[in-house]
Amino acid sequence: MRVLCCVKRVPAPGAKINVTADGLAVDAAHLGFTTSPHEECGVEEAVQIAERTGGEVTVLTLGPAEAAEQLRYAASVGAHLGVLVSTDGAAWDPQRTARALTAAIESLEAGSGAFDLILFGNESADSGGFQVGVRVAYALGRPIVNGIKGIEVDGPVVRARREIDGGFEVYEMDLPAALGVKEGINLPRYPTMRGRLASKKLEITTLVLDAAGGDQALVRLHRPTETVSQTVILGDGPDAAPAAVDVLEELGLV
Amino acid sequence: MLLVVLEHDRGTLGEPAREALTFGRTLAAKMGVEMHALAIGAGAPATEQVAAASGDHGAARLYTVDHDLLSDFGPEAWGQSLVQVINTLQPGAVLACGSERGNEVMAQAAARLDWPFVANCTDIIPPAGGGGQWSMTRIQWGGSLLEDATLTTGTALLTCGLHTVASAPVEPAPVAPPETQAVAVELDAALARTVVKDRVVLEAGVTLPTAPVVVGGGRGVGSAEGFAPLEELAELLGGRVGCSRAVTNNGWRPHSDQVGQTGTRIAPEIYIASGISGAIQHWVGAMGSKHILAINIDPEANMVVKANWAVIGDLHQVIPAISAEIRRRRDRP
Structure with a gap:
């Protein structure tokens, strides 16, 4: 089975996120980069499916040349092929991103046939547009369901679980299909030394293609106004329990 | 329109x-x-x-x-x-x-x-x-x-x-x-x-997104077993236990209990956050809470600074003491 997983390179912020002077990007001068969390789980899921079905995993990213780092990371945990749609590194709006990814997937599929399953992260950790996967799947004519935290491939059918309040929903689709996955679907493995070495040899296919921009434009990023809370310290250790229970009682909970 | x-x-x-x-x-x-x-x-x-x-x-x-x-x-x-x-x-x-x-x-x-x-x-x-x-x-x-x-x-x-x-x-x-x-x-x-093919109900009653009280635990809880006093307090208050990403990454709780950017966004009457430093990924899932009571050994922890009330101390001692105090008051004639 051939599985494609789309990933996004995002900064790995610490306790605070700073913005560049022009307000157009996260100041990543002192930050490392990582794979957006839902997508890291997507790669793990793709690798597990390929292991079970004797298949192949392709990882696709759209970003600057440095995003090759995230493709190599995916290879170090078991992905087989890496494809980079290179940009100048500026943030692309969701419509433009989706158009470029669609064109990239169409070109990959024209070469080696349709992917049986395409995995997206439910939303990216940074811009969080909640739409790129849906747009790409629709343009490719594939069904897609988001919010997926369980996947079971059974011959030509994929069953997917989505968490709801107090339980889960089950969806069932014929392949080929696409799914938007969420963290919690699995616990991603760490790369082995052997995996790391193998990832250095990954041949990355670079596609240069542009796409028409969408109608949403970034003006500036800023931090929300911090609500400065005057924390009332109720006391130290277990002796503070009565004061804590007074608070709960005031809220009508005791 | x-x-x-x-x-x-x-x-x-x-x-x-x-x-x-x-x-x-x-x-x-x-x-x-x-x-x-x-x-x-x-x-x-x-x-x-x-x-x-x-x-x-x-x-x-x-x-x-x-x-x-x-x-x-x-x-x-x-x-x-x-x-x-x-x-x-x-x-x-x-x-x-x-x-x-x-x-x-x-x-x-x-x-x-x-x-x-x-x-x-x-x-x-x-x-x-x-x-x-x-x-x-x-x-x-x-x-x-x-x-x-x-x-x-x-x-x-x-x-x-x-x-x-x-x-x-x-x-x-x-x-x-x-x-x-x-x-x-x-x-x-x-x-x-x-279209949804089937539904499986795992639990009835109060769930994390709708709970009026959430008792959260972070790395400071230390183990899966360490959550027992949090469960007890949550039950006393008709609430649910939540946790931080560190906890699910360690396998101490299921991911469905995770509060945060990649987990559940909660909005309870009060969030009792214990042993949670308050990293941004967790904070954005908790900030919809109407009130926050932090329990932490570190008075400088982000969660303490952002809380309405805080108890400085070890959650393993403070939480059982709170539960005991609630019981004592409820048993009062």
């Missing part, structure tokens, strides 16, 4: 729909238009409860789409229905709540129309004079950063961030439910492919 897409579960309107209507009232006023609501479903989706609740929250009119394919939620069938309703009614903007389903349905409609869609807005300014450019502030990084954006479009497709506003009915309450009007749609039978 501003059209609000109502999120409901087989005829029961939930909190996200009330939030969208509350947010939508302000937006409709800025646009200078009426707010109408849309219920998509099968077999009279505008149940009495849906009609009454949408009217109570300010919808002047209620449209319904009733189709056999819509007997349960299906992102493609809902998205396609919304597209046809938009084509029929030509609203000035369409708004849903930025819940998992809300964002998904709007993305499905936007993909079909090849229109832009701006998710998780916290503030929206419609174009002056009816045409041109929208301005909005929207959530990035789960709420750690905000983005000011512009949108050039005819009909704007928008969601408001979950818990951006607290839902509130209009006052005085309307005397009668809104007038209801059916809108016919034609759906390709193939769209049944993404």
Whole structure:
């Protein structure tokens, strides 16, 4: 089975996120980069499916040349092929991103046939547009369901679980299909030394293609106004329990 | 007209729909238009409860789409229905709540129309004079950063961030439910492919997103077994246990208990956050809480600084003491 997983390179912020002077990007001068969390789980899921079905995993990213780092990371945990749609590194709006990814997937599929399953992260950790996967799947004519935290491939059918309040929903689709996955679907493995070495040899296919921009434009990023809370310290250790229970009682909970 | 897409579960309107209507009232006023609501479903989706609740929250009119394919939620069938309703009614903007389903349905409609869609807005300014450019502030990084954006479009497709506003009915309450009007749609039978096939209920009663009290534990809890006193306190208060990402990464709790950007966004009356430093990824899931009580050995911890109240100390001693004190007071004659 051939599985494609789309990933996004995002900064790995610490306790605070700073913005560049022009307000157009996260100041990543002192930050490392990582794979957006839902997508890291997507790669793990793709690798597990390929292991079970004797298949192949392709990882696709759209970003600057440095995003090759995230493709190599995916290879170090078991992905087989890496494809980079290179940009100048500026943030692309969701419509433009989706158009470029669609064109990239169409070109990959024209070469080696349709992917049986395409995995997206439910939303990216940074811009969080909640739409790129849906747009790409629709343009490719594939069904897609988001919010997926369980996947079971059974011959030509994929069953997917989505968490709801107090339980889960089950969806069932014929392949080929696409799914938007969420963290919690699995616990991603760490790369082995052997995996790391193998990832250095990954041949990355670079596609240069542009796409028409969408109608949403970034003006500036800023931090929300911090609500400065005057924390009332109720006391130290277990002796503070009565004061804590007074608070709960005031809220009508005791 | 501003059209609000109502999120409901087989005829029961939930909190996200009330939030969208509350947010939508302000937006409709800025646009200078009426707010109408849309219920998509099968077999009279505008149940009495849906009609009454949408009217109570300010919808002047209620449209319904009733189709056999819509007997349960299906992102493609809902998205396609919304597209046809938009084509029929030509609203000035369409708004849903930025819940998992809300964002998904709007993305499905936007993909079909090849229109832009701006998710998780916290503030929206419609174009002056009816045409041109929208301005909005929207959530990035789960709420750690905000983005000011512009949108050039005819009909704007928008969601408001979950818990951006607290839902509130209009006052005085309307005397009668809104007038209801059916809108016919034609759906390709193939769209049944993404309609919910089955549901599995794992737990009844209070769940993490709706719990009035959440007792959260972080790395400071130390182990899976360490959560027993938190469970006990949560049960005493009719609440649920939540946890940070460090906890699920260590395998101490299931991911469904995780509060945070990649987990659940909670909005309880009080969040008792114990042994949680308050990293941004966790904070954005907890910031919808009405009150926060932090329990931490570090008085400088981010969670302590942001809390309403704090107890400085070891949660393994403080939490059992709180439970004991609650029992003592309840047993008082």
